[in-house]
Amino acid sequence: MMLSLLKDSRAVALLLAASLTILSNSLISPSLPGIEARFADEENAALLARLLVTAPSLMVAILAPFAGALADRFGRRLQLLAGVALFAIAGTAGLYLPTLKLVLFSRLFLGVAVAMIMTAQTALIGDYFKGEKRGNFMGLQIAATNFGGLILLMLAGWLAAFTPLAPFAIYGIALVYLPIMMLTLEKSDRSASQVEPAASDGEANWVATLVLVILLAGLCFVCFYLLPTQAPYFLASIGHPEPQAAGMLMGAMTLAGGIVSLFFGKVRMRLGRSGTPALGFMGFATGFYLFGIAPSFGLTLLGAAFIGAGGGLLMPTFLGLAVGIAPAHRRGLAAGAITTSIFLGQFLSPFASTPLIASLGYATTFLATGALLTLLALVALIGLRAPRDPAARPLPA
Known part of the structure; x- marks a missing residue:
């Protein structure tokens, strides 16, 4: 059973680490207008305030491969603990830094911390869990980050009503998690340089498969981030400009993703490593098709739920395949490579979608995105099939 993993203290510690990474970007989104007003006398305050959200993603995209290599070289547990400590320091810095430029600088260090955490945490999952247990953990992780992120984002919105800097305090939760991780994660973690590579360890063609997963993950998140970056403007175009409508849309997506990811382990065992992402991409595609024909707000909510459900299958698939x-x-x-593709896709999404929407309109852009995702489903179904050569002896992903 998936929830039986919660009896393993290592699983709990890794879930806590994963829950931090979802906070890196969106936690301060409710505060942006207030932050901009607070530093209004600074040059380019409007631009700098908006960069506070995307700066961590850019740093993660750049640094994740290097962070992954360092984790292999010097040890994953140590890097995870260092990343969590840096997360707390850089994340809470917005509470007391006197200028917006310094706050932006601290957000770059927050991205460094997230790169360290995500790469070490994902590698440790591969070290600690195998086969079906690993698949169950991946699903539980996405559920925990979705539900936990929803609660903390609601808390951030409530705190931002008092003062725009208050949400920065939530990053301090990492200091509560740090001693738990220090006590529960095994101190015997060795660096990769101490591990003797074996011919049977990993798939024979793992590099080619990893490249395909990287491409699929990057394109997935270019498409996925159409929703948070364009949904408020799309909803306004169909007569729902109120912020509550966009909030409900994001809530429907997050809730559906959390629920579906709880069943990831069972779906993975039934459909395999190629059928599961194919189904996830088709969930994405269905959601965007619904957006493309949406005559009502209710249909957009259903579309958002399909997109969230697809994400609940795709995220654990990408991470599980990488370490498997x-x-x-x-x-x-x-x-590190998968982390880079995910965050680079997030960063590039508005650059890809904005000109398309300007030239084609929302409906055509959404329908074209659905068609692309349908094609990606076919690519995943064919390209990610497990090797049949017994000599390859793949690890369970």
Whole structure:
């Protein structure tokens, strides 16, 4: 059973680490107008305030491969603990830094911390859990981050009503998590340089498979981030400009993703490593098709739920495949590569979608995105099939 993993203290510690990463970007979104007003006398305050959200993603995209390689070289547990400590320091810095430029600088360090956490945490999942248990953990992780993120984002919105800087205090929760991780994660974690690579460790063609997963993950998040970046403007175009409508849309997506990810382990066992992401991409595609024909707000809510459900299958698939196909001494590198593709996709999404919407309109852009996702479903179904050569002896992903 998936929830039985909660009896394992290592699983709880890794879930806590994963819950931090979802806070890196969106936690301060409710505060942006207030932050801009607070530093209004500074040059380019409007632009700098908006960059506070995207700066961590850019740093993660750049640094994740290096962070993964360092985790392989010097040890994953140590890097995870250092990343959590830096997360707390950089995240809460917005409470007391005197200028907006310094706050932006602290957000860059927050991105460094997230890169360290995500790569080490994902590699440790591969070290601690195998086969069906690993698949169950991946699903539980996405559920925990969705539900936990929803609660903390609601808290951030409530705190922002008092003062725009208050949400920065939530990053301090990392200091509560840190001693738990220090006590529960095994101190025997070795660096990859101490692990003897074996011919049977990982798939024979793991690099080619990893490249395909990287491409699929990047395109997935270019499409996925159409919703948070364009939904408020789309809703206004169909007669729902109120912020509550966009909030309900994001809530429907998050809730559906959390629920579906709870069943990821069972779906993965039934459909396999290629059928599961294919189903996830088709969930994405269905959601965007509904957006493309949406005559009502209710239909957009249903579309958002389909997109969230697809994400509940795709995220654990990408991470699980990365640590499942790579040799043990390269899991950090594989985790870093996937992390980079995810965050780079997030960062590039508005650059891809905005000109398309300007030239084609919302409906055509959404329908075209659905068609692309349908094609990606076919690519995943064919390209991610497990090797049949017994000599490859793949690890369960």
